[in-house]
Amino acid sequence: MEQQEKKPIQFARRMSQLPPYLFGMINQMKMEKRWKGDDVIDLGMGNPVDPAPAPVIEKLIEVATDPKTHRYPVAYGMRNLRIEIAKSYQKDYGVTLDPDAEVMCTIGSKEGISHLCLALIGPGDTVLVPAPAFPVHIYAAIIAGGSVLQIPLGEEGAFLERLEAMCANVYPRPKVLILNYPHNPTGVLGSMALYERVVYLAKKYGFMVIHDFAYNKITFDGYVASSFLQVPGAMDVGVEFGSFSKSYNMAGWRLGYCVGNSEMVAGLRKIKGYYDYGIFSAIQIAGIVALRHCDEDVRHQAAIYQSRRDVLCDVLERMDWPVTRPKAGMFVWAKIPPPFDSMGSMEFSIQMMQRANVALAPGIGFGEEGEGYLRIALVENEHRIRQALRQMKRAMKEIEQEMDLQAKAG
Numbered sequence: 001m002e003q004q005e006k007k008p009i010q011f012a013r014r015m016s017q018l019p020p021y022l023f024g025m026i027n028q029m030k031m032e033k034r035w036k037g038d039d040v041i042d043l044g045m046g047n048p049v050d051p052a053p054a055p056v057i058e059k060l061i062e063v064a065t066d067p068k069t070h071r072y073p074v075a076y077g078m079r080n081l082r083i084e085i086a087k088s089y090q091k092d093y094g095v096t097l098d099p100d101a102e103v104m105c106t107i108g109s110k111e112g113i114s115h116l117c118l119a120l121i122g123p124g125d126t127v128l129v130p131a132p133a134f135p136v137h138i139y140a141a142i143i144a145g146g147s148v149l150q151i152p153l154g155e156e157g158a159f160l161e162r163l164e165a166m167c168a169n170v171y172p173r174p175k176v177l178i179l180n181y182p183h184n185p186t187g188v189l190g191s192m193a194l195y196e197r198v199v200y201l202a203k204k205y206g207f208m209v210i211h212d213f214a215y216n217k218i219t220f221d222g223y224v225a226s227s228f229l230q231v232p233g234a235m236d237v238g239v240e241f242g243s244f245s246k247s248y249n250m251a252g253w254r255l256g257y258c259v260g261n262s263e264m265v266a267g268l269r270k271i272k273g274y275y276d277y278g279i280f281s282a283i284q285i286a287g288i289v290a291l292r293h294c295d296e297d298v299r300h301q302a303a304i305y306q307s308r309r310d311v312l313c314d315v316l317e318r319m320d321w322p323v324t325r326p327k328a329g330m331f332v333w334a335k336i337p338p339p340f341d342s343m344g345s346m347e348f349s350i351q352m353m354q355r356a357n358v359a360l361a362p363g364i365g366f367g368e369e370g371e372g373y374l375r376i377a378l379v380e381n382e383h384r385i386r387q388a389l390r391q392m393k394r395a396m397k398e399i400e401q402e403m404d405l406q407a408k409a410g
Contacts, residue, residue: 014142014145017142018142022346022362022364023045023135023361026044026349026350026359026360026361026362026365027045027359029350030042030044033353038357039357040353040358040359041357041358041359041380041391042377042379042380043359043377043379043380043385043388044349044360044361044375044377045359046246046330046331047251047379048246048249048251048379049380049381050249050304052248052249052250052253052290053290053293053294055289055290055293056248056250056287056289056290056294057286059285059286059289060283060285063281063282063285064282066282068281069280069281069282072277072278073277073278073279073280073281073284075269075273075276075277075278076104076105076273076278077104077278077279078105078284078288079100080285080288081287081288082100082105082257084288084291085097085099085103085105085242085259085291086098086099086102086259088291089227092227093226093229093230095227095229095230097259098262101262101265102235102261102262103257104257104265104269104272105255105256105257105279105284105287106241106256106257106268107254107255107256107276108243109212109214109243109245109256109257110136110256111256112241112256112268113136113137113140113178113212114136114140115268115271115272115275116210116258116264116267116268117141117176117210118144118271119264119267119268119271120144120175120267121141121144121146121175121176122144122145123145123146124145124147125145125147125172125175126146126148126149126170126175127146127147127149127174127176127177127178128148128149128150128151128176128178128207129141129148129150129151130150130152130153130159130180131150131151131152131153131366131367131368132153132185132363132366132369132370132373133178133180133366133367134212134366135365135366141176141178146175146176149170150367150369151163152369153183153186153188153369156191156193156194159194160194160201163177163201167204173207174205175208176208176209176210177198177202177208177209177210178209178210178211179209179210179211179228180212180214181194181211181225182215182216182218182219182225182326182327182328183329184212184214184215184329184375185331185361185363185366186333187324187327187332187333189223189225189327189328190225190226190228191226192230192231195228195230195231196231199232199233199234199236199238202237202238203233203236208237208238208264209237209238209239210238210239210241211238211239211240211241212241213242214241214242214245214256215246215329215330216242216247217246217247217298218246218302218328218329219302219327219328220302220305220309220325220326221306221327223327225328227240228240229260235260235261236261237261238260238261238264239258239259239260239265239268240258240259240260241256241257241258242256242257242259243255243256243257244256244287244290247298247301248290248294248297249301250286250287253283253286254279254283255279255283255284255287305330308380308381308385309325309332310325311382311385311386312332312376312378312385313332315385315386316334319337319389319393320337321334321335321336322335323335330377330379331376331377332375332376333363334373334376335372336372336373336374339400339403340399340400343399344364344372345362345363345365345370345371346362346364346365348360348362348374349361349362352392355394355395355398355399356391356394356395357391358388358391361374361375361377363375
């Protein structure tokens, strides 16, 4: 039988708009080294190593044995969980939400943002995203067919000026603005004044707002993060996404939520109905326990992250790295010092992986505005953080010696 030539798979045109996922590449390198027996310290991914609160785990185990929970769940979230989310917003932010129309559950915030982009954005629509940015904020809009314009984050006043200039001068006018405070990766905070101006501009220019609020409870030094929905009129123009992943160490459980504008929530609910059946019921019930009984666990976890932040920043400062201590989030956004900055963040991260057995997130993975920086996660314990920095210091000394030799030879 004549053998036919194998034809290459023809992917959709949108696939050509997606660059290689740099964090996936770093993760693959990490796993390959671990398969070989290397002890790689992972400071790259915001993947908590600490356990979920004990009452949450116990409830999951209890409920998972009930065959009724093995059936398809309610796609947009159990009503009791939606009620608890609404109660938490009332308690924490003084925001009143209708659990039936203004709250729905998602399979983590990343999935929810991606599907909401499919509901709101199409070919020809313009989306504004601050830069640097967590990749899903850019590529969820691109996958949906939108055109993304990035606004350098920078100082708050300058950012708002750039935002207004884009709204006034870009055609077609922006349809969606995606915000993220406390910001991943930089740790920049969003003030009430910023949110008020954004709501004003959204009403003036007719765009919608998606706010990623995943790090709302991981705050330090007495700082308390404000919800975008606290601003009068915010419910008219936008929604906010939250997650159980960080606050409750439930990253692998995949439980999040979307709250706010009822029409936007309804659009997300409609499109998700075609994609999935929601979250395992036992996980949703465990989420109810987290919201009702685990506030102290959240405060304790934030204190752990603050202590790790201080250890990391203390050592980096002794290594002459320019670093600002964030007041929220799970990361330190650190500028690579000379002469290593000339390598670029991706090459520096690869060298640290190969020479120091330390995984880091290169700033370029968050867009061009992130080049020259590293995002260092606070997920390992203090001993492991110190160990990672010792190994990095030795590797950097090796690289510097090689640079000196190359300069003399050249």
